[in-house]
Amino acid sequence: MNLPLGLTLTVVLLVGNGFFVASEFALVAAKRHRLEKTAAHGSRAAAAAVKGIRELSLMLAGAQLGITLCSLGLGVVSEPLIAGTLAPLFHTLGLPEAAAHAVAFVIALSIVTFLHMVIGEMAPKSWAIAHPERSATILALPFRGFTVAVRPILTALNGVSNLLLRMVRVQPRDEISNPRTPAQLQRLVEESRRLGLIETTDHAVLTQILRAPAAGIAALVAPADGIVAVAADASCQEVIDACARTGRTRLIVRDGSGTPAGVVHVRDAYLARRRGAGSRAGDLAYRLPELASTTSVSEAVAALRAAHSQLAVVRTPDGALAGLISLDDLLSTLLIPA
Structure with missing residues (x-):
């Protein structure tokens, strides 16, 4: 060659x-x-x-x-x-x-x-x-x-x-499969802490992450009587004033019966006022997802992400308004030890 x-x-x-x-x-x-x-x-x-x-x-x-x-x-x-x-x-x-x-x-x-x-x-x-x-x-x-x-x-x-x-009694597999249950992962975390492989703070955070998704959201709900809201017919300036007074960027919009009908962002109020369109809070509001008070943290996070919303209305099993819950509060349960 x-x-x-x-x-x-x-x-x-x-x-x-x-x-x-x-x-x-x-x-x-x-x-x-x-x-x-x-x-x-x-x-x-x-x-x-x-x-x-x-x-x-x-x-x-x-x-x-x-x-x-x-x-x-x-x-x-x-x-x-x-x-x-x-x-x-x-x-x-x-x-x-x-x-x-x-x-x-x-x-x-x-x-x-x-x-x-x-x-x-x-x-x-x-x-x-x-x-x-x-x-x-x-x-x-x-x-x-x-x-x-x-x-x-x-x-x-x-x-x-x-x-x-x-x-030799080994069962072959056609694809990689290594699922772990929360209980198995918790045992791994506990054993890692016992052997000194992770610090106490890391152990606390990991334990919280494993436990929080199955926990209910009831303890995280902001009570209904503490909700800051504006009427659906509130003007853009009234929304801006309410946000400035309360320090909040999002406000609940209530309909004529007082039921939360959506949420309005102060940014949208500023833009509408600049356009001079004469929009009301109800026109600028976007829909709030509703959750049952028995919903778990993981289910609530999934629902809010699917709805692209930062807030959700929480109702009791009989349909009464329990309050509001925010995505920030839900995610904090995964990262901040109890």
Whole structure:
């Protein structure tokens, strides 16, 4: 084999090895929910990556097959090529033919091993770990195409490896699954604190985070009699004056019966006054979501985020107005120890 062709094949094999290494680490490190979100917006590459994660065992087998083939190719093509090129040079320097071949082989092996580790292994691995979702999306389609082409071989190899695992009573899995219940996580936190792996303040915050989502919101509700409100027919100036007087940027808007009908932001009142549109508080108000007093913190946070609202009306089980709750108060229960 001539030198230009051999060097070209060497570069192709190194790039191929790096491709399979990056594909392997990208699928393992990528967050599935992020890829699913991208796939939902029509990305075929992200959809292919999600399918790869669902068949992780088979895809990893494909990566290992590709890496093995490229490594064998480097051993068959690159090492003999470099050794064959260097051996005559050492022979002309006076080394015996056997010694010249031995020295050339050692140098060739060192060069190929170095290139294989740096270009074919470490660099693509670091890139895939640093940008898992991006690398998984970029590599998903060609990598999945390769695995589809060699699927019969991979299925056979995977079946043999799974059989060996079952023989030692290990149940193989096709995708990464590591869910933890709150109780399990709490035990991990307690054990970490006992061993001195986390500080007391970190332990308190983590414990609060684990306990708060299941707690009810009743203790966080601002009573109905403390609600600062304006009438639905209040002018923009009246809204601005009320905000200045109370120090609040949002005010509840009550309808004719006194029931909270929405919330108005002082910013909207300023903009409406500047336009001179003659808008009233009811015209500027946006709807408030309603929650039951028995709602949990996690459910309340989800409801407020879904409604894009900072406040919610809370009602008792019989439908009476209990008060208001804010997203800030809900989130503070996750971060501030009781």
